[in-house]
Amino acid sequence: MAIHIVLVEPEIPPNTGNIARSCAATGAALHLVKPLGFSTDDKSLKRAGLDYWPYVDVTVHESLDDFMKEYEGSRMFLATTKGGSIYTDVKFQDGDMILFGKETAGLPRDFIEEHKESAIRIPMSKDTRLRSLNLSNSANIILFEALRQLGFPELK
Numbered sequence: 138m139a140i141h142i143v144l145v146e147p148e149i150p151p152n153t154g155n156i157a158r159s160c161a162a163t164g165a166a167l168h169l170v171k172p173l174g175f176s177t178d179d180k181s182l183k184r185a186g187l188d189y190w191p192y193v194d195v196t197v198h199e200s201l202d203d204f205m206k207e208y209e210g211s212r213m214f215l216a217t218t219k220g221g222s223i224y225t226d227v228k229f230q231d232g233d234m235i236l237f238g239k240e241t242a243g244l245p246r247d248f249i250e251e252h253k254e255s256a257i258r259i260p261m262s263k264d265t266r267l268r269s270l271n272l273s274n275s276a277n278i279i280l281f282e283a284l285r286q287l288g289f290p291e292l293k
Contacts, residue, residue, distance in 0.1 A: 140283045141166045141234040148174030155273035161192040170198045220258030229283035
């Protein structure tokens, strides 16, 4: 098993590339939920310098609904600035799924409302000029907290 990072409609290739690299380096699984803001064909990936892509356990899903149906019953956490709990309050378990929304809009508001008990956030300044942290930074912060809690399995 592994921690699963789920990117819902990611838009910016370098963010996805950074997250994919972290997943490859840690054994985390990566899920990409369409529509994607970029192509995952070989030529596009090589141009972006993602030569480690073959080492990433990646699954592409046609839609958020399809993803949710396939993984119904799995433990999931929604990373959002609207989360009620701080990510360090979660007691992560092997196999947990952490969902992140697209860079420009985050996760759909109705989806967050429907799953608000599992919405988590990274504490940030209350300065209203700041919207959120970068997607790849946020994913890494939460991924490494989950791995820390699990004792960094297979990474020692």
